Every structure is written in C-alpha cells, then in structure tokens.
Amino acid sequence: MxxxxxxxxxxxxxxxxxxxxxxRLEKLSPLFEAIEDVFFFPAGATKSSPMVRDSxxxxxxxxxxxxxxxxxxxxxxxxxxxxxxxxxxxxTALLPAFATGLTIVLPIIVVSYTVGLxxxxxxxxxxxxxxxxxxxxxxxxxxxTLPPTIPLWQVAAGITFxxxxxxxxxxxxxxxxxxPALTARAFVFFAYPAQMSGNSVWVAxxxxxxxxxxxxxxxxxxxxxxxxAPFNSIAEMLTDQGYTFSTLFFGNYPGxxxxxSAFCCTIGALLLILLGIASYRTVLGTIIGLLATGFLLNWLxxxxxxxxxxxxxxxxxxxxxxxxxxxxxxxxxxxxxxxDSAKWIYGFFIGALTVLIRVVNPAFPEGVMLAIxxxxxxxxxxxxxxxxxxxxxxxxxx
Amino acid sequence: MRRANAQIAxxxxxxxxxxxxxxxxxxPKTVAAMPERIxxxxxxxxxxxxxxxxxxxxxxxxxxxxxIVFASPGAGKIKKIVYxxxxxxxxxVIQLDDEETAETFTPYPPKELLRLSPGALKEILLxxxxxxxxxxxxxxxxxxxxxxxxxxxxxxxxxxxxHPPAETWLSSxxxxxxxxxxxxxxxxxxxxxxxxRCTDFPPLDPEIEKIVTHRISGGYPRExxxxxxYHSKTGPDQNLAxxxxxxxxxxxxxxxxxxxxPVRRTVAVSGIPVEGRxxxxxxxxxxxxLAEPGKANGHRxxxxxxxxxxxxxxESHLSLYETALGLIEESGRRELLGFMRPGYxxxxxxxxxxxxxxxxxxxxxxxxxxxxxxxxxxxxxxxACPVQILPQFTYKCILAGEIEEALSHGMLxxxxxxxxxxxxxxxxxxxxxxxxxxxAYFRQRI
Ligand code: SF4
Ligand code: SF4
Numbered sequence: 118m119x120x121x122x123x124x125x126x127x128x129x130x131x132x133x134x135x136x137x138x139x140x141r142l143e144k145l146s147p148l149f150e151a152i153e154d155v156f157f158f159p160a161g162a163t164k165s166s167p168m169v170r171d172s173x174x175x176x177x178x179x180x181x182x183x184x185x186x187x188x189x190x191x192x193x194x195x196x197x198x199x200x201x202x203x204x205x206x207x208x209t210a211l212l213p214a215f216a217t218g219l220t221i222v223l224p225i226i227v228v229s230y231t232v233g234l235x236x237x238x239x240x241x242x243x244x245x246x247x248x249x250x251x252x253x254x255x256x257x258x259x260x261x262t263l264p265p266t267i268p269l270w271q272v273a274a275g276i277t278f279x280x281x282x283x284x285x286x287x288x289x290x291x292x293x294x295x296x297p298a299l300t301a302r303a304f305v306f307f308a309y310p311a312q313m314s315g316n317s318v319w320v321a322x323x324x325x326x327x328x329x330x331x332x333x334x335x336x337x338x339x340x341x342x343x344x345x346a347p348f349n350s351i352a353e354m355l356t357d358q359g360y361t362f363s364t365l366f367f368g369n370y371p372g373x374x375x376x377x378s379a380f381c382c383t384i385g386a387l388l389l390i391l392l393g394i395a396s397y398r399t400v401l402g403t404i405i406g407l408l409a410t411g412f413l414l415n416w417l418x419x420x421x422x423x424x425x426x427x428x429x430x431x432x433x434x435x436x437x438x439x440x441x442x443x444x445x446x447x448x449x450x451x452x453x454x455x456x457d458s459a460k461w462i463y464g465f466f467i468g469a470l471t472v473l474i475r476v477v478n479p480a481f482p483e484g485v486m487l488a489i490x491x492x493x494x495x496x497x498x499x500x501x502x503x504x505x506x507x508x509x510x511x512x513x514x515x
Numbered sequence: 516m517r518r519a520n521a522q523i524a525x526x527x528x529x530x531x532x533x534x535x536x537x538x539x540x541x542x543p544k545t546v547a548a549m550p551e552r553i554x555x556x557x558x559x560x561x562x563x564x565x566x567x568x569x570x571x572x573x574x575x576x577x578x579x580x581x582x583i584v585f586a587s588p589g590a591g592k593i594k595k596i597v598y599x600x601x602x603x604x605x606x607x608v609i610q611l612d613d614e615e616t617a618e619t620f621t622p623y624p625p626k627e628l629l630r631l632s633p634g635a636l637k638e639i640l641l642x643x644x645x646x647x648x649x650x651x652x653x654x655x656x657x658x659x660x661x662x663x664x665x666x667x668x669x670x671x672x673x674x675x676x677x678h679p680p681a682e683t684w685l686s687s688x689x690x691x692x693x694x695x696x697x698x699x700x701x702x703x704x705x706x707x708x709x710x711x712r713c714t715d716f717p718p719l720d721p722e723i724e725k726i727v728t729h730r731i732s733g734g735y736p737r738e739x740x741x742x743x744x745y746h747s748k749t750g751p752d753q754n755l756a757x758x759x760x761x762x763x764x765x766x767x768x769x770x771x772x773x774x775x776x777p778v779r780r781t782v783a784v785s786g787i788p789v790e791g792r793x794x795x796x797x798x799x800x801x802x803x804x805l806a807e808p809g810k811a812n813g814h815r816x817x818x819x820x821x822x823x824x825x826x827x828x829x830e831s832h833l834s835l836y837e838t839a840l841g842l843i844e845e846s847g848r849r850e851l852l853g854f855m856r857p858g859y860x861x862x863x864x865x866x867x868x869x870x871x872x873x874x875x876x877x878x879x880x881x882x883x884x885x886x887x888x889x890x891x892x893x894x895x896x897x898x899a900c901p902v903q904i905l906p907q908f909t910y911k912c913i914l915a916g917e918i919e920e921a922l923s924h925g926m927l928x929x930x931x932x933x934x935x936x937x938x939x940x941x942x943x944x945x946x947x948x949x950x951x952x953x954x955a956y957f958r959q960r961i
Pocket of ligand 2 (some may be wrong): 522889890891892893894896897904907938939940941942943945
C-alpha cells in the first residue's frame with residue numbers, strides 16, 4: 118500500500134501547480150480537487166469548537182447511495198440484455214445476457230456521467246465552489262429510470278436539463294427544490310413522448326447483422342392493463358400476459374433499466390435505512406399511502422369504474438417504478454422534508470398520488486415520477502408547517 | 516473509583532480517559548489571567564506592566580459593569596500583557612514571588628454567612644473578585660448581579676471529554692465543607708438552587724448526595740446545566756438562570772470561609788501522547804507544566820473539553836473556567852481512499868462505519884474528516900441536538916439574516932454544545948454560527 122500511495126502522491130503533486138491560482142488550468146481546479154479528494158481524503162484541521170468531528174462526510178454519505186444502487190443496476194443490466202436477446206430469439210443465459218445488457222446500458226451511464234460532469238464542472242468553475250458529490254448519485258439514478266432503447270442524445274439532453282434546470286439554477290446540490298434525476302426523467306418523458314410514452318416501453322434488440330441498437334415495442338404491465346378491461350379482471354389479464362405477481366416483484370419484464378425489480382429496490386432501501394441514510398419514515402409512508410389508497414379504490418370500485426380501480430394494491434406495490442422511486446428518489450434528503458412528521462405525510466402522499474395517477478389517468482402509468490416531483494414542491498410547506506407547530510411547544514425567550 | 520469512558524449522547528466513547536490518580540503539581544514560575552476567554556467580556560486593565568500584585572488583587576474589570584472585577588490568581592510582578600487582534604487582552608502574565616501574599620477579606624463562616632442579605636453577599640463576592648465564577652446559562656457569560664435568576668445550577672459532573680470527576684476535587688472533609696458553604700451562599704442569592712448529577716457516576720459522600728436535586732443519565736451534553744435547565748423550565752419567566760461549575764462552588768465556599776481568593780484547580784490531562792491523569796494545580800498555570808511539549812509534537816492542545824474547549828499552545832495558560840487539557844493528534848495526513856475505508860476504528864455517530872460494532876473507546880483527532888459542502892438536509896444535526904433545536908433550519912434563517920425567525924426557532928436555547936457541528940457530514944460550522952449570532956444579538960440588545 119505504501120508504495121502505491123507514494124506513486125499516486127507523485128501523480129497528483131506533479132501537475133498541481135497548473136491548477137493552482139495563476140496556473141494554466143486554474144479553471145479546472147474543482148475537477149482536480151474532486152479527483153484528488155477521491156484518492157486522498159482531505160485532511161483539514163478543525164478551526165473552531167468542537168475540536169473533534171465525526172468521521173462521516175458527504176462523500177461517504179453519497180457513496181452509500183451508489184452502493185445501494187448496485188442491486189438494481191446489476192439486475193437492470195442483466196434484464197436489459199435478457200429482454201433484448203429474448204426479443205431477438207437469442208440464448209438468454211446469464212452471462213451472455215449480462216454482456217449484451219452491458220453493451221446497451223454502459224453507454225447510457227457513460228453519457229449521463231460525462232455530460233452531467235461537464236455541466237457540474239462548468240458551474241463549479243464559474244461559481245468557484247467544489248464539485249458536490251450529489252452529482253455522482255444523480256448521474257447514476259437518471260439512467261436507471263430510462264428505457265434501454267433511449268437514444269443517447271436524449272440521455273445527454275435529459276441530464277443537461279436535470280443538472281442545469283433541476284439543480285444548478287437553484288444554486289447547486291442542497292439548494293434544489295426538485296430531485297435532479299427525476300427532473301431529467303420528466304423532461305425526457307414530456308419532451309420526447311414518442312420514445313417514452315408509457316404505452317410501450319421498448320425492448321432493445323440486438324440486431325445481429327447491423328450490431329446496432331434498435332427498438333421493438335413490447336407492452337409493459339402497466340400498458341397491458343390500460344386496454345379496456347372487464348371488471349375485476351386485471352390480475353388475470355396481467356397473468357395471461359406473463360406478468361404474474363412474482364414476475365412483477367422480481368422484475369423480469371421489459372421496462373426501465375433499473376426500475377423493474379421491486380425486489381432489488383427493497384434490498385437497496387433496506388441498506389439505506391440500516392445505514393441511516395434514508396429515512397424509514399418516508400419509505401414506510403409511501404407504502405402505507407399506496408396501500409391505503411389502493412384499498413380505498415378497491416372498496417369504491419364498481420363495474421362502471423375504470424379497470425385499475427379493482428386491482429389488488431399489492432400489484433401497485435410491485436409494478437412499475439414505484440419501488441425504485443420510493444427507495445431512491447423519495448428518500449433523497451435534499452428534496453424531502455427534513456422534519457420527522459412531515460416525512461410521513463410526504464411519503465404517504467407520494468404513495469397515494471402514485472395510485473391515483475396510475476388509476477385515473479392512464480396516460481401516465483409511471484405515476485410515481487410525477488407524484489414525487491409534485492410532493493417535492495410541497496415539501497418546504499410540510500416542513501414549514503411542522504416547524505411552526507413545534508414552535509408552539511417551545512418556551513419563548515422574550 | 517474508575518468511571519466509565521466519556522460518552523457523548525449518541526453512545527460514542529472516545530479513547531484517552533485519564534487514569535484515576537491525582538497528582539500535585541510543582542509550583543509554576545508564572546501564572547496568567549486570560550480576559551479573552553471570558554465570553555462577551557469587554558475588559559479594562561486595572562494594572563500595568565511591572566506592577567506588583569497579590570493573590571486576589573483585581574487585575575481587570577468589566578467595562579460595562581465596573582463592579583465586576585477579576586482577581587489575580589497569583590502574587591508577583593506583572594511580567595507582560597499580551598494583546599490579540601483588535602487589542603483584545605489575551606493574557607496578563609504574572610511572575611510569581613517565592614513567598615506569595617494574598618489580599619485578605621472578612622471571612623464568613625457558615626453561621627455568619629446565613630445572616631447576610633443577598634445584596635450584601637453579592638457585594639462581598641464582587642469585591643473579592645470571585646463573582647465571575649457565577650455564569651449566565653443563556654450566554655454563558657459572567658452573571659449580571661443586577662438580575663434575579665429563576666434558578667442556580669451547580670454542575671459537578673462534566674462529560675465533555677475529559678474533565679475531572681467530582682471525587683478528584685471533593686475528597687477531603689474540608690473540600691466538602693467548602694462545597695456546602697458555597698452552596699449555602701448560592702442559596703442566599705436564589706431560593707432555587709439545583710444540583711444535578713449523572714446516574715452513571717460513582718456516588719459521592721452521603722452528605723453531598725443528600726443535596727442532589729436532579730439525576731440524569733446519558734452521555735455528553737445531557738449533564739450540562741443549560742440542557743437540564745431547558746428541560747425543567749416551565750415558562751418564559753424562568754429563562755434567566757445561572758450556573759456554577761462544581762469546583763467553583765467549592766471555590767466560593769473557600770473564599771467565604773478563609774477570606775482569601777482560592778487558586779486551587781484540579782485539572783484532567785488526557786490524550787494518547789501523555790500519561791492521562793488528574794493534576795492538582797492552580798488557576799492560570801502554564802499549560803507546559805501539565806504536559807510535556809516535546810512529547811506532544813504534532814498534537815493539538817485543547818483547553819477545556821474536546822467539544823467546548825478551544826485550541827491553545829503550550830506557552831499559554833489555563834483560563835479561569837477551564838479544568839481540562841486534552842491533546843489530540845493533528846497529523847494532516849491525507850489517507851489513501853479514506854472515504855471508503857471500513858473504519859473499524861473511526862469514531863462516528865452515524866451507522867456508516869464498521870466502528871458501530873466496536874465497543875471500545877475510539878481514538879480521536881483534530882481533523883475535519885471531510886470538506887465543507889452545502890447542507891443536504893440529512894437531519895443528523897436535529898437528531899443530535901439536546902434541546903430540540905432544528906439546527907439546519909435555524910442556520911439557514913441566520914444566513915438569510917432572519918434573526919427574529921432564528922430566535923423563534925429557539926436559538927437562545929442553544930447550549931453551544933457543538934454536537935450538531937460534530938455530526939454534520941457537510942462539515943458546516945453550525946455551533947460556531949449560533950454562538951456568534953447569540954453574542955451579536957446580546958451586544959446589539961444592550
Ligand atoms: S444547536 Fe447545536 S450547539 Fe446548539 S444545543 Fe443544539 S446541538 Fe448543541
Ligand atoms: S447535519 Fe449538516 S447537512 Fe445534515 S441537515 Fe444538519 S446542517 Fe444539513
């Protein structure tokens with residue numbers, strides 16, 4: 118280790134002078150610092166009391182979100198390859214499927230990170246502040262919400278919108294009102310509906326001859342049930358199409374790259390909660406809100422009401438991007454309320470709105486995205502209300 | 516007679532707890548008074564370079580209330596007066612005589628003490644220069660003698676790592692008598708004198724245990740008088756309270772009984788490079804008599820606890836209120852891939868390091884462990900705050916210049932414990948901001 122450390126030290130020390138103020142590459146110093154900080158943990162001394170500080174910093178905090186994203190990421194890569202090979206009638210064994218998936222997913226992630234980093238760096242250089250680690254999370258969250266067939270230029274446009282409009286215009290990580298990854302996703306969704314409308318999510322097909330990524334439509338479970346369905350028949354219809362509850366739960370169906378597997382998202386959410394990074398209040402809140410609304414609609418359902426009214430709420434839980442949204446997007450601390458009761462309410466409404474959007478407005482089967490963005494908007498209000506109520510209990514200093 | 520390792524409220528224990536052994540220190544060559552370390556004080560010198568002073572001679576006074584004077588902690592010649600930025604008086608160094616003389620005041624043994632009126636007692640304490648040991652609970656400055664507090668708290672236990680436990684300075688019958696006299700004096704000043712002890716500290720003499728009014732458990736800063744006062748006050752009329760640290764209660768008693776300014780201090784010296792121990796020394800002793808500077812190279816000298824204390828240098832002296840010196844490593848070494856290490860030995864209040872499985876006390880250093888970022892609203896600070904402030908929101912109010920809003924958030928309840936700054940992953944100086952804003956608010960109000 119000592120040897121590697123010395124070599125690495127040299128790698129950073131040699132070009133340092135160019136990045137210091139007055140150097141040729143002064144503008145790039147946030148990038149240099151960010152990279153150096155990854156390898157060599159910054160060691161600044163405490164200047165004011167308390168003289169000791171916790172070992173946890175934001176880099177580690179955010180890195181754990183990346184760690185928690187590993188299960189849906191790996192599964193997403195495999196599933197993308199699997200669906201693509203399935204559509205092309207090729208063998209769907211684990212390794213080849215994974216390899217195919219990798220060739221499809223990796224470029225999307227690389228584009229997302231590169232373009233995102235470019236904007237991040239531009240703003241860091243202009244504002245003269247360090248690059249925030251929040252970007253690492255956004256850069257990976259966004260691709261995982263996309264369908265695998267998305268053209269790369271749309272990835273670039275989306276992440277640009279997310280980083281610039283979703284975050285930087287507000288002042289950067291920590292000051293943004295909306296989750297940047299979701300903002301990016303919403304932008305792509307509304308700007309390029311041809312590729313993103315929920316009616317058909319696309320399965321990437323590896324065309325043997327051309328070797329290019331092309332697209333073939335395949336219905337997603339939420340789209341299947343959007344067709345006119347007789348009363349109480351949705352579950353059967355889904356099952357007929359191969360979408361049994363367990364398929365939906367484990368996520369082996371075409372959909373967004375990382376969002377299909379409720380199972381993988383559950384693992385990620387549990388990890389985040391165990392580590393104390395995500396709040397269990399938000400996550401439980403979303404689940405309770407979703408189930409409560411689902412059961413309420415079941416109870417209200419009549420043969421005349423839209424078909425989704427009568428579907429079991431557990432299908433809502435497992436289907437679509439709900440689990441992904443609840444685990445990784447709703448729990449984003451920056452855009453969620455910071456107070457405890459407000460988190461419950463915030464979560465509850467995300468769950469409730471997800472169901473309502475899915476059921477009542479079939480044009481947006483991925484209701485969770487809109488539900489979270491909508492609640493992002495209300496989170497300051499929820500926070501404010503809770504803070505007001507808390508003050509009432511305080512003994513004032515007059 | 517060992518006590519548990521100092522814990523902070525999240526259950527974290529720091530290594531370096533001194534062994535229980537009280538050593539008398541040799542007489543130092545110099546002592547110093549440190550006006551800079553008295554919060555919110557604008558000091559005016561009453562002596563000059565070269566003057567000869569006795570123990571108890573007033574050295575400086577409060578410009579805003581000239582009744583408040585500060586007694587000299589030694590007898591001898593004023594050797595030098597050190598100024599800091601903006602002419603703040605940093606140190607008044609006294610070259611000690613071999614045979615020290617002391618100012619004498621009328622002694623008040625308990626019987627006579629009880630006949631004194633609050634006004635008369637205040638005058639005696641003010642004249643004797645011992646009044647400044649009574650402090651205001653909100654601003655942690657010297658108490659204003661013109662005010663009537665709702666309560667006075669005596670604080671013998673201090674869990675800020677690492678302070679001397681009560682049994683190190685309250686062991687002899689004489690100590691206990693002084694302590695009781697000090698308490699009686701406080702009872703003359705205020706009818707509600709409270710005495711809080713930590714349940715996990717070993718019991719003291721039965722006579723002392725008898726006067727305990729509150730018991731609390733939990734780590735630092737649960738035992739802090741300001742925290743306990745916050746949780747026990749019942750209305751806005753009780754906001755104003757005073758506190759006196761345990762050794763200072765004893766000091767008050769000794770002053771009243773003997774008629775001389777007592778200078779004894781028992782100090783905890785802790786840290787990996789020194790042999791952690793309790794030293795019986797005196798107010799204003801040079802720090803290099805407590806620890807050997809050579810051995811402590813590359814270490815930060817923290818006077819006071821690691822949370823509330825301040826950085827100092829070996830050439831400096833022990834200020835009036837402090838009874839602890841901690842040496843913690845300050846290496847500045849940038850650890851390779853530091854942020855992804857499992858961290859079995861890294862102290863943290865979070866659950867993101869393997870150290871959550873490590874029950875032993877963990878080594879600490881004077882490192883920020885990260886660089887400053889914007890607040891991500893993680894809520895760690897809110898969970899840590901002992902007085903139910905929401906530091907992240909209060910902090911934002913202050914940055915936005917909304918002081919009224921910050922006040923309604925309970926900013927004046929902040930006990931300046933530093934836990935919020937400690938836990939913040941974005942390394943925001945929350946505590947310092949609150950402290951400075953409180954002080955600015957106080958200055959502006961008068
Ligand atoms: S705001 Fe911070 S410094 Fe003040 S009491 Fe709360 S935790 Fe302690
Ligand atoms: S601990 Fe720091 S980052 Fe977290 S909410 Fe408090 S101020 Fe913000």
